[in-house]
Structures are given as C-alpha cells and as structure tokens.
Amino acid sequence: MRLSRYFLPVLKENPAEAQIVSHRYMLRAGMIKQQAAGIYSWLPLGYRVLRRIEQIVHEEQARAGHIPLLMPTLQPADLWRESGRYDDYGQEMLRIKDRHERDMLYGPTNEEMITDIFRSHVGSYKDLPLTLYHIQWKFRDEMRPRFGVMRGREFLMKDGYNFDLDKDAALHAYNRHMVSYLRTYERMGLTAIPMRAASGPIGGDNTHEFLVLASTGESEVFYDAAVTELKLGDREVDFDNRDEVAGICQEFTTLYARTDETHDAALFDQIPEDRRKVGRGIEVGQIFYFGTKYSEAMGATVVTPEGTKVPVEMGSHGIGVSRLLGAIIEASHDDKGIIWPEGVTPFPVGIVNLKQGDASTDLACEGLYKALAAKGLEALYDDREERAGAKFATMDLIGLPWRITVGPRGLANGVVELTSRRTGESEEMSAEAAVDRIVQVYAGHR
Ligand code: 5CA
Numbered sequence: 145m146r147l148s149r150y151f152l153p154v155l156k157e158n159p160a161e162a163q164i165v166s167h168r169y170m171l172r173a174g175m176i177k178q179q180a181a182g183i184y185s186w187l188p189l190g191y192r193v194l195r196r197i198e199q200i201v202h203e204e205q206a207r208a209g210h211i212p213l214l215m216p217t218l219q220p221a222d223l224w225r226e227s228g229r230y231d232d233y234g235q236e237m238l239r240i241k242d243r244h245e246r247d248m249l250y251g252p253t254n255e256e257m258i259t260d261i262f263r264s265h266v267g268s269y270k271d272l273p274l275t276l277y278h279i280q281w282k283f284r285d286e287m288r289p290r291f292g293v294m295r296g297r298e299f300l301m302k303d304g305y306n307f308d309l310d311k312d313a314a315l316h317a318y319n320r321h322m323v324s325y326l327r328t329y330e331r332m333g334l335t336a337i338p339m340r341a342a343s344g345p346i347g348g349d350n351t352h353e354f355l356v357l358a359s360t361g362e363s364e365v366f367y368d369a370a371v372t373e374l375k376l377g378d379r380e381v382d383f384d385n386r387d388e389v390a391g392i393c394q395e396f397t398t399l400y401a402r403t404d405e406t407h408d409a410a411l412f413d414q415i416p417e418d419r420r421k422v423g424r425g426i427e428v429g430q431i432f433y434f435g436t437k438y439s440e441a442m443g444a445t446v447v448t449p450e451g452t453k454v455p456v457e458m459g460s461h462g463i464g465v466s467r468l469l470g471a472i473i474e475a476s477h478d479d480k481g482i483i484w485p486e487g488v489t490p491f492p493v494g495i496v497n498l499k500q501g502d503a504s505t506d507l508a509c510e511g512l513y514k515a516l517a518a519k520g521l522e523a524l525y526d527d528r529e530e531r532a533g534a535k536f537a538t539m540d541l542i543g544l545p546w547r548i549t550v551g552p553r554g555l556a557n558g559v560v561e562l563t564s565r566r567t568g569e570s571e572e573m574s575a576e577a578a579v580d581r582i583v584q585v586y587a588g589h590r
Contacts, residue, residue, distance in 0.1 A: 281300055309446065337365075508555055
C-alpha cells in the first residue's frame with residue numbers, strides 16, 4: 145500500500161475523551177472512529193488488524209477441529225423465552241420490534257440460536273462430537289461503555305458451542321478450547337492466563353477467564369508469578385487425545401490464578417511471598433461448561449447407542465475479538481506509539497523514502513516494495529512529500545514492527561537501514577538482505 149493513496153487519518157493531538165493508552169493510540173493512529181457511545185467504525189488500519197486477529201482465531205479453531213458457520217445479529221425473542229433468558233437478561237439486551245410488532249433483539253450471545261440449529265438437524269450420538277462457532281457482532285447495552293473497543297456496546301466476538309453425548313466428552317471439549325485459546329493468544333504476542341472465574345448470565349459452574357495482565361485492566365487478579373512463565377509454544381497437540389489435552393490444561397491451571405470473584409485468601413497465602421502477586425487484568429476470553437442447561441429447556445436431545453433419548457451436553461466459549469486490539473496495545477506500546485507483535489501487525493514492514501522525488505531513492509523504494517510483494521508481504525510505503533521526522537513519527541505511532549529507511553546517502557554506499565520498532569536498533573544492509581530478513585521474520589507468522 146502506498147501511503148499517498150491510503151486512508152490513514154492520523155491525529156496530531158491527544159483526543160481528550162481517551163482515558164487509557166490503547167484508546168488514545170487507536171484514535172490517533174486513525175484505526176477507529178466513534179459513532180455513538182460504545183459503537184465504532186473500523187477505519188482501514190484498524191480493520192486490517194481486526195481481520196488479522198480473526199484469521200488467527202479461525203486457524204486455531206480449525207486446528208482444534210471446530211467448524212465455522214454464521215448466525216445473524218438479530219434474533220427472535222421467542223427463542224429466548226424458551227430458555228427463560230428473555231426476561232432474565234435485563235437492560236443489557238437491546239430489544240427491538242419489527243413492523244409486525246414482533247419482539248426481536250440484537251444478540252448479546254448465541255446459546256439459544258445454536259441450540260435451535262442443533263435440535264433442528266441433529267438427533268443421534270453418531271453425529272457427535274460437534275463444535276460450531278462463528279465470529280459475529282454482538283450488542284450489549286453496557287451501563288458504562290468505555291476505554292474504546294475495550295468495553296463497547298457493539299463488539300466482535302468469537303463464540304463457539306460444543307455438543308457432546310456425556311459429561312466427560314463435554315469436559316474434553318472444554319479442555320480443547322482452553323488449549324486452542326492458549327495458542328491463539330500466544331500467536332498474538334500475548335500472555336493470557338486462564339483464571340478460575342464466575343459464570344454470570346451464561347450459567348454453569350465450570351468456567352475460566354483468560355486474562356492479559358495490564359494496569360488498566362478492569363478485573364482485579366491474584367496470581368502466582370510463576371504462572372506468567374508458562375508457554376505452550378509450538379508443541380504439536382493431538383486435540384483428540386483426551387489425556388494429552390487434559391494434561392496441558394492441568395499444567396496451566398494448577399498454579400494459583402484467580403479473579404476477585406473467586407479469590408481465596410487462605411489459598412493465596414500459601415504461595416511463597418516473593419511470588420504472590422496482586423494486579424489487574426483484561427479479560428480477552430471465557431470458556432463455560434454448563435451441561436444441559438439450554439438443551440433441556442429447549443428440547444435438544446440425542447439418541448444414545450443404547451437407544452435412549454438424552455439432552456445433549458453443552459458448553460460455550462468466547463473470545464473478545466475487537467477487545468483484543470485494545471488488550472494487545474495495552475501490552476505492547478511505548479511513548480511514541482503502538483508496537484504491533486508480528487502476528488497481528490496491519491502491515492509487516494514500512495518503507496520510508498527520505499527523499500521523495502529523487503530518482504535513486506524512488507527507484508530503490510519501488511524495487512523493495514515489489515520484491516516484498518513478490519514474497520507475499522505487503523509493505524506500507526510512505527511515498528508522501530513529507531519531511532523525514534514526520535514520516536518517522538507516523539511509522540512509530542502506527543507501530544509496524546519493522547521499518548526500512550531509504551536515503552540518498554545510504555544508497556550511494558549500496559545500503560538501506562532496517563530498524564526494529566521494539567528495540568529501536570538499526571542495521572545497514574543491502575536492499576536484498578533487508579528483504580530476506582523480513583521474509584525470515586515472518587516465515588513463522590503467516
Ligand atoms: N456465550 C459466552 C461464550 S461464547 C459469552 O458470551 N461469554 S462472555 O460474556 O464472557 O464474552 C466473551 C468475551 O467477549 C469476553 O471474554 C470479552 O473478551 C468479550 N466481551 C464481553 N463483553 C464485551 C464488551 N462489552 N466489549 C468488548 N468485548 C466484550
């Protein structure tokens with residue numbers, strides 16, 4: 145993408161309404177625009193990151209054997225009357241009437257609708273296990289929408305639903321989600337710690353939240369410092385192997401890590417004092433096992449191998465896709481702007497032409513741009529007639545992890561400059577070597 149032809153409405157001033165750094169940088173970097181309280185347009189740069197996050201979620205769901213579909217945002221109230229949640233959900237639910245005076249709602253989640261799909265098409269144990277998910281906009285009329293996309297009213301969620309014959313199989317689905325989520329967040333450059341939580345309006349008694357540590361987080365968290373060292377890494381996981389998957393969950397949930405809702409001071413005090421930590425966290429996902437809560441109320445049954453009819457065992461599993469942008473920025477920035485992890489960056493690399501209009505720098509930049517494109521890497525090329533300082537400031541603000549700087553002096557010596565946004569370190573090398581390096585860096589990310 146050539147910056148001269150892009151739409152990147154960067155703000156020079158700090159927007160007064162933004163209280164936390166991620167909100168401030170998302171507005172300043174021209175990623176989002178507020179349209180109403182808690183409702184945002186996604187401008188091109190923000191939309192690119194949102195799509196990267198969706199892509200990672202889809203890839204990791206596929207790895208775990210989960211199947212994508214798409215349900216609508218608007219739902220008929222009658223489905224929710226069957227579960228009893230139409231009245232229970234309260235003011236967070238946006239209720240709408242259509243022209244025929246039928247009660248509708250903008251979905252805050254999809255347990256009822258997926259249960260309806262299941263009961264319409266599945267009736268036998270032979271069709272199980274089954275896990276269906278979608279990535280779709282939700283609406284919750286939050287009392288206090290704030291911090292930009294972090295607590296929106298309209299927000300993008302991945303929500304998945306497992307259907308299993310018995311409790312053991314459903315708990316395996318729960319564990320499978322936990323492990324797939326660990327890898328999902330790691331690919332986004334995050335450490336998200338599964339913490340035992342409370343279930344709220346979704347129900348059930350087995351639930352974990354995934355928390356990214358950040359001083360601006362809305363949840364108070366209590367944890368053993370050793371839990372932050374755990375990594376899934378790139379180990380091969382057989383998602384059908386119940387013991388293997390349960391073993392990984394055990395590894396990640398044995399050390400103490402809880403939110404204030406489930407905190408147990410006596411247990412916490414048993415952690416060696418130097419590892420006992422109290423902090424704040426951003427909830428980027430939550431998984432639930434709730435058994436037959438919805439299937440019983442809505443008549444979603446399966447015939448067992450023995451020929452009896454039983455309500456299907458279920459759970460639901462969510463990732464805050466749009467909230468993740470805020471969480472990643474809270475976890476990765478400095479005083480100049482965002483520092484995107486390679487896994488989610490809107491563009492893999494920026495090219496800065498220090499002397500636009502100079503035949504040699506223009507030619508070298510075009511060459512770099514095309515060489516990267518030939519390797520499947522779309523650079524953001526700053527080809528504007530701007531001074532170098534302004535170009536660097538924009539690149540630093542929007543946070544691309546790598547920058548290639550091309551100037552007449554370097555070119556005279558046959559070199560360009562490759563700079564890491566994270567460390568600030570620069571290295572001179574030939575244009576070919578810079579392309580090779582970028583290709584190498586991204587080999588494991590795309
Ligand atoms: N049906 C279940 C699981 S699919 C469910 O709705 N779970 S949830 O309520 O925990 O939401 C899942 C994730 O969505 C949360 O962990 C959080 O990351 C994100 N989320 C929830 N509310 C908001 C909001 N108002 N703004 C942005 N993200 C939100």
